[in-house]
Each structure stands twice: as C-alpha cells, then as structure tokens.
Amino acid sequence: MSTLSIRDLHASIGDKPILKGLTLDIPKGEVHAIMGKNGAGKSTLAKIMAGHPDYTVTGGDVLLDGESILGMEPDVRARLGLFLAFQYPMEIPGVTIANFIRAALQARLPEGQELEAVDYYQKLYAKMDALEVPRNFTSRSVNEGFSGGEKKRCEILQMAMLEPSYAVLDETDSGLDIDALKIVSAGVNALRGPNIGMLVITHYQRLLDYIVPDKVHVMSEGRIIHSGDKDLALKLEAEGYDWVEKEFGAKAA
Amino acid sequence: MSTETQHDLNIDRSVGDFSYDVEYAYDAGVGLTEATIDYISDVKGDPDWVRAFRKEGYRKFLEKPMPTNWATKDLDNIVFENIRYYLAQGQQPKRSWDEVPDEVKETFERLGIPEQERKFLAGVEAQFDSEAAYSNIKAAVGEQGVIFVGSTEGLKEHPEIFKKWFGKVIPSGDNKFSALNSAVFSGGSFIYVPPGVKVKHPLQAYFRINAQNFGQFERTLIIADEGAEVMYMEGCTAPKFETATLHSAVVELVALKGAKIQYVTVQNWSSNVFNLVTKRGVAHEDAEIKWIDCNIGSRLTMKYPGVVMKGEGARGEVVSIALSGDGQHQDTGAKMIHAADNTTSNIISKSISLGTGRATYRGMVHVPKHLKGCKNNTECDALLINTNSRTDTYPAITVRGQGNAVQHEASVSQISAEQIFYMQQRGLSEGAAMSLAVNGFVNDLVQQFPMEYSVELKRLIDLEMEGSVG
Ligand SMILES: Nc1ncnc2c1ncn2[C@@H]1O[C@H](COP(=O)(O)OP(=O)(O)OP(=O)(O)O)[C@@H](O)[C@H]1O
Numbered sequence: 001m002s003t004l005s006i007r008d009l010h011a012s013i014g015d016k017p018i019l020k021g022l023t024l025d026i027p028k029g030e031v032h033a034i035m036g037k038n039g040a041g042k043s044t045l046a047k048i049m050a051g052h053p054d055y056t057v058t059g060g061d062v063l064l065d066g067e068s069i070l071g072m073e074p075d076v077r078a079r080l081g082l083f084l085a086f087q088y089p090m091e092i093p094g095v096t097i098a099n100f101i102r103a104a105l106q107a108r109l110p111e112g113q114e115l116e117a118v119d120y121y122q123k124l125y126a127k128m129d130a131l132e133v134p135r136n137f138t139s140r141s142v143n144e145g146f147s148g149g150e151k152k153r154c155e156i157l158q159m160a161m162l163e164p165s166y167a168v169l170d171e172t173d174s175g176l177d178i179d180a181l182k183i184v185s186a187g188v189n190a191l192r193g194p195n196i197g198m199l200v201i202t203h204y205q206r207l208l209d210y211i212v213p214d215k216v217h218v219m220s221e222g223r224i225i226h227s228g229d230k231d232l233a234l235k236l237e238a239e240g241y242d243w244v245e246k247e248f249g250a251k252a253a
Numbered sequence: 254m255s256t257e258t259q260h261d262l263n264i265d266r267s268v269g270d271f272s273y274d275v276e277y278a279y280d281a282g283v284g285l286t287e288a289t290i291d292y293i294s295d296v297k298g299d300p301d302w303v304r305a306f307r308k309e310g311y312r313k314f315l316e317k318p319m320p321t322n323w324a325t326k327d328l329d330n331i332v333f334e335n336i337r338y339y340l341a342q343g344q345q346p347k348r349s350w351d352e353v354p355d356e357v358k359e360t361f362e363r364l365g366i367p368e369q370e371r372k373f374l375a376g377v378e379a380q381f382d383s384e385a386a387y388s389n390i391k392a393a394v395g396e397q398g399v400i401f402v403g404s405t406e407g408l409k410e411h412p413e414i415f416k417k418w419f420g421k422v423i424p425s426g427d428n429k430f431s432a433l434n435s436a437v438f439s440g441g442s443f444i445y446v447p448p449g450v451k452v453k454h455p456l457q458a459y460f461r462i463n464a465q466n467f468g469q470f471e472r473t474l475i476i477a478d479e480g481a482e483v484m485y486m487e488g489c490t491a492p493k494f495e496t497a498t499l500h501s502a503v504v505e506l507v508a509l510k511g512a513k514i515q516y517v518t519v520q521n522w523s524s525n526v527f528n529l530v531t532k533r534g535v536a537h538e539d540a541e542i543k544w545i546d547c548n549i550g551s552r553l554t555m556k557y558p559g560v561v562m563k564g565e566g567a568r569g570e571v572v573s574i575a576l577s578g579d580g581q582h583q584d585t586g587a588k589m590i591h592a593a594d595n596t597t598s599n600i601i602s603k604s605i606s607l608g609t610g611r612a613t614y615r616g617m618v619h620v621p622k623h624l625k626g627c628k629n630n631t632e633c634d635a636l637l638i639n640t641n642s643r644t645d646t647y648p649a650i651t652v653r654g655q656g657n658a659v660q661h662e663a664s665v666s667q668i669s670a671e672q673i674f675y676m677q678q679r680g681l682s683e684g685a686a687m688s689l690a691v692n693g694f695v696n697d698l699v700q701q702f703p704m705e706y707s708v709e710l711k712r713l714i715d716l717e718m719e720g721s722v723g
C-alpha cells in the first residue's frame with residue numbers, strides 16, 4: 001500500500017464547499033501533475049492534505065500508505081513523510097534557514113538523540129550547491145526578504161533535506177526564471193525514485209518538459225474531471241480548459 | 254508539582270518550581286517597624302552610618318506614595334505588614350564549595366546549570382536567601398586587586414570605597430521601593446575593579462527567593478575605576494508559592510573615565526512575585542554602561558535600567574527582553590539621561606505577551622538644551638502571541654537644543670496561524686513552532702547575552718511556550 005490515496009474527499013471553508021468528491025492515487029515512484037483554472041481548489045487540496053486548521057473535511061479520506069491521516073496534527077503528518085512546497089511560503093523573522101531545517105530534522109529524531117552537526121552542515125551545503133542557493137543563505141531568516149524565485153528554491157532545499165515519502169509541490173515553478181526552473185527541476189528530478197511519490201501542481205506545461213509526469217490530472221470545481229498522460233498537458237496548453245470542462249465536467253456533474 | 258490547567262504558565266514549569274526546608278538562623282518576623290530595622294542592623298553588626306542610612310530610608314519609605322498615579326494599581330495589593338524583611342541562613346558568606354550546604358548545591362542542581370557552566374561557580378558569588386551562601390573569588394580575579402564580595406562584607410571591609418559611592422547613584426528617596434531597599438537591604442554584591450584592570454571572566458551571582466512571603470532586598474554596587482572593564486551576570490529562578498512575594502533590589506553602577514561595565518540579568522520569577530527594581534549607572538567621561546536584561550515571569554515587574562551619561566563621550570545602552578505570560582505584567586523600559594556633550598545612548602527593547610499577559614514599555618530619554626552632539630536610538634518591538642495580549646508603549650523623549658539626534662522606532666507584530674502551520678508542516682509540533690518563532694523574534698538580542706545565558710534563555714522561552722499551547 002505504498003500510495004498516497006485521496007478518497008472521495010469533500011471539504012469546505014466555513015460553509016463554502018471547495019472539494020467536492022476528489023479521488024486521486026499517487027503511488028510511490030510516480031510523479032503526477034494537477035492542472036486547473038485559478039480557484040479550482042488545487043492549493044486547498046494541498047493544504048487539506050497537510051492538515052491546515054481552517055478547512056473542514058466533510059467527507060472522504062486521505063490515506064498515507066493505507067493509514068488515514070485526517071485526524072492527525074500537521075506536524076505528525078509531516079513526520080510521517082508528507083511534504084508540501086507552498087505556493088506562498090511564509091516568512092519566519094529571526095529564524096535562520098540553517099536553524100529551521102535543523103529543528104525540522106531534529107523533530108524527526110527519537111527523544112534524547114541529537115542531530116550530528118557536522119554531517120548536517122555537509123549535507124545542507126551539498127544540497128544548497130546543487131540548487132545553486134548561495135551558502136550565505138544559511139544565516140538568513142526563513143523567506144524574509146527573499147525574491148519569489150528564492151523562496152521556491154528554498155522550498156525545494158527543505159524538501160531535499162527532509163527526504164519526504166510524498167511531496168506536494170504547489171506552483172513551485174511560478175516566479176522562477178528559465179535558468180532557475182531548470183535548476184529546481186533538476187533538483188526535483190534528483191529526488192525522484194522508487195521511495196517518493198510526487199504531486200506537482202502547475203499552470204504551465206513547460207515545467208512538465210523538465211519534470212516529466214507519469215500522469216496529468218485536470219481539476220475543476222473541487223474534483224478531478226479528467227486524467228491522461230503528459231500529452232494532456234500539451235493539449236491543455238494549446239486549447240485551454242473549456243473543452244475538458246465541457247466534455248468531462250458536465251458529464252460527471 | 255501540579256499540572257492542573259494551562260491558565261497559569263508557571264504551573265507547567267519545572268524549573269525553579271521547588272523549595273527546600275531551610276532552617277533560618279535569623280528571622281526578623283513579619284512586618285516593618287523601626288524595631289525591625291534595629292534588629293537587622295544588630296544581627297548584621299552594621300556600622301552606625303549604615304544604621305542611620307537604613308532609618309533614613311525607612312522614613313522616606315513611609316513618606317513616599319505608591320507610584321500608582323502612573324503605574325498599575327496592582328501595587329496596592331502588596332501587603333507590607335505580611336512580608337518578612339530579613340532572613341538569613343548564616344552571617345558569614347561561605348568561603349569554599351565544600352562549606353556550601355548540600356541544600357544549596359541541590360538548588361543549583363535543580364536550576365539545571367550545565368556541567369561546563371558549573372566551573373563558573375568556582376568564581377561565583379551566589380546568594381541564598383538574604384546572605385551570600387557562597388563566595389569564592391577566583392584567584393586570578395583577586396590577584397588583579399578586584400574586590401568581589403557580598404554587600405555586607407563590602408561595607409565593613411572596604412568602607413573607604415563603599416561609602417563614597419553607596420546611595421549616590423540612586424538616592425534612597427529616589428522612589429518608594431528604593432527607599433524600602435535602603436531600609437532593609439541585605440545581600441547583593443560589592444565589586445570594585447581597580448584602574449586599567451579588565452576582568453576576563455564574567456562575575457556571576459545567582460539569586461533566589463526561598464521563603465514564603467519573604468521580601469528580598471539585594472543591594473549591589475559596582476565600581477569600575479578608570480579604564481577598567483567588567484561584566485557582571487545575575488540570574489534568578491524563584492520557586493513558586495501561593496502568596497505574593499516581594500523582590501525589590503537596588504543596583505548602582507559607577508563607570509569612571511574610560512571604564513566599561515556590562516550588567517547582565519536573566520530573571521525567571523514565578524507568577525506571584527512582585528519584582529520592583531531600581532537600576533542605574535553613572536558613566537563618566539568616555540565610559541560605557543550597558544544593561545542587558547531579560548525578564549521572564551513574575552506577577553509584576555517594574556524595571557527601567559538607567560544610565561546617567563555624566564562625562565563627555567559617555568555611552569549608555571539598554572538591551573531588554575520581556576516575556577509576560579498569562580496574568581503577568583512586565584512594565585519595563587529604560588532611562589537615558591544625557592548630561593554631557595557627545596554622549597550616545599541606545600535602547601533596544603523586545604517584549605512578548607502571551608494570553609492575558611501584558612507588556613509595557615516606558616522609555617525616558619533626556620537631552621537638555623545646552624548639550625551638543627548627543628545621540629539616542631530607541632527601538633521597541635512587541636510580539637503578541639494571542640488576541641488577549643496587551644502591549645503599551647510610552648516613550649518619553651525630551652530632546653532640546655540643536656545638533657542632537659534622536660531616532661525612534663516601534664513595532665507590534667504577531668505570530669500568525671499561517672506561520673505556525675508552515676512550521677508544523679516541516680514537522681515541528683505547535684509548541685516547538687511557537688518557541689522557534691519567539692526565539693527568532695528575540696534572536697538578535699539573545700546573541701548579546703553571554704553564551705551560557707543565551708542557552709538558558711532559549712530553554713526558558715521553550716518552557717514558557719510549551720506551556721502556552723494545548
Ligand atoms: N481561507 C479561505 N477563505 C475563503 N475562501 C477560500 C479560502 N481558501 C480558499 N478559498 C477559495 O477556495 C477556492 C479554491 O482556492 P485555491 O487556492 O485552492 O485555488 P487554486 O486552484 O490553488 O487556484 P490558483 O491556481 O489561483 O492558485 C477559491 O475560490 C478560493 O477563493
């Protein structure tokens with residue numbers, strides 16, 4: 001059961017329903033992409049999986065390797081291996097990147113066990129170099145004063161350090177210039193493998209040229225209305241969403 | 254130790270929440286009269302001038318009104334008749350570690366002083382109740398001619414230096430509580446650093462309160478002679494009791510020409526303590542006085558460390574962190590009195606309010622008209638952990654005349670639910686996320702504390718934060 005499995009998920013904010021019966025399986029070893037119009041509910045899906053307190057799940061389930069995670073605190077889900085690269089990463093003034101990632105890794109160790117500092121920094125610097133994040137970023141406060149692209153790179157740096165078993169990347173490509181897109185994609189591809197399942201949320205098929213997905217899903221009004229292979233992304237880019245919504249959205253509604 | 258509810262942050266605190274039965278050899282009873290003062294003077298074998306100084310302090314204490322016209326009315330809840338004004342375990346400060354009672358050692362143990370820090374205790378002046386329980390000056394310090402003793406010993410053994418400065422920086426009638434301290438003071442340190450001597454290791458003292466309803470009134474006097482440098486560290490971790498406890502210290506610093514004094518305090522009072530402290534220093538020509546202050550806990554803390562910049566080119570600095578948990582009130586700030594040309598002062602204050610906790614910043618910067626080339630920088634930032642928290646800022650900056658520069662910045666911020674969610678998504682528990690964010694807020698100031706204190710500080714903040722969530 002090495003799958004992140006979303007079963008008929010319904011969720012709302014206040015009394016406004018946003019997810020309306022969403023079903024999706026992301027097995028380990030695969031990369032899936034979700035595309036969809038602004039406001040379709042993509043970020044909401046990501047946050048609900050991560051356990052954001054503002055949303056109420058009204059039906060369905062999310063299973064991580066067969067275990068329901070919906071009743072768990074966000075940090076428990078994270079330690080189980082779920083990672084979310086935020087569309088809008090938060091600034092944490094005064095907390096350096098190095099200390100932040102270190103605290104996150106420390107939180108994964110059994111009580112009484114200390115993170116090995118030398119190994120930690122070695123690994124951190126290696127990952128930073130790979131993502132072309134300047135080393136002096138370690139002493140900068142998390143996301144504070146970062147450019148849009150730097151924030152996204154820093155999200156992937158955290159992902160590389162925390163080695164999740166499932167990762168949701170919410171518009172990690174937005175705000176990246178072409179060179180950064182290549183670097184970040186290479187970073188993501190380096191993490192690909194049999195031990196991780198990824199869900200990549202994007203508006204641009206260009207990203208999928210670099211991070212080639214096993215499956216592409218179209219989300220509309222809180223549901224997955226259509227799925228296909230990577231060619232679907234090309235078609236969406238060329239023709240927009242109207243045809244899928246007409247063809248599949250109506251049918252399911 | 255009970256862990257009933259989370260309403261009172263202190264209940265969840267394991268550090269400092271304990272006390273030992275100690276046999277008090279001398280006890281002045283409850284309440285304050287002239288007889289109490291005579292009793293204290295008799296027991297301590299005060300010279301006549303000290304007895305007279307105490308009585309004058311007592312008179313001023315009776316005369317002075319409570320400062321409730323500007324400060325909180327909570328002060329009216331102090332019942333002076335119910336307080337013990339003098340308690341001491343023994344009269345002579347202990348000379349070596351071996352002579353220190355086991356209970357006291359156990360107290361240090363419980364304070365969680367790390368092993369590597371214990372070596373500091375070899376050079377420590379520690380106060381257990383009102384007398385110094387342990388006093389052992391490092392040989393090196395002694396050889397340099399540095400005097401580091403309890404205030405009682407200081408006034409007896411070194412009257413020529415002591416008398417010259419004692420009560421001069423803070424006259425007994427400065428305020429009601431400095432007057433009270435003048436009447437009943439006991440314990441605290443006396444330090445004299447001879448000209449040109451730069452004391453390498455920080456001199457350290459631990460203060461504790463260990464008797465119910467027991468007011469503690471330390472009196473510390475530090476003199477750095479011309480070109481001398483010294484850092485003094487004071488730390489407090491008080492046990493928790495049911496009824497209010499009054500702590501009212503007076504600390505006077507004198508930095509002569511070109512001297513430097515840094516006075517570091519980390520206080521972690523239980524939430525029944527009234528902590529009403531008067532701290533002031535006089536900086537002569539080109540001298541520097543820096544107060545580095547961290548106040549955690551207590552029912553009410555009122556503390557506004559000050560520097561009088563008396564000589565040209567003198568510098569004064571106050572760096573302070575205040576954390577008020579549920580039901581607590583930190584009323585802190587700084588006083589900078591510019592009294593010579595080209596003097597510079599800097600105030601950086603950060604406060605954290607949790608739950609119903611309240612933080613007040615009061616600043617006073619005074620630059621008279623006839624002065625030139627004076628500068629002040631004031632920054633005060635408040636962090637509110639939840640909507641009930643309250644913060645007030647009362648900066649009083651009086652700058653007259655031309656050619657003086659003042660800069661003032663203030664901010665109020667909150668830790669948002671989105672920030673906590675972001676950190677939790679990385680695997681940190683809610684409490685750990687909160688701690689990290691709060692530590693981040695004060696991080697730049699914490700770095701100004703000596704290493705072992707910054708570690709302790711971080712731990713204290715962690716404890717407070719972990720008690721503050723679910
Ligand atoms: N906290 C909130 N309060 C009110 N409405 C919300 C909230 N969060 C999300 N919504 C609404 O839910 C819908 C889905 O939002 P979501 O951010 O999930 O869209 P998205 O698919 O990620 O869009 P985009 O492509 O623009 O990032 C939107 O209509 C949005 O306004």
Ligand SMILES: [Mg+2]
Pocket residue numbers: 042043044087170171
């Ligand atoms: Mg979105």
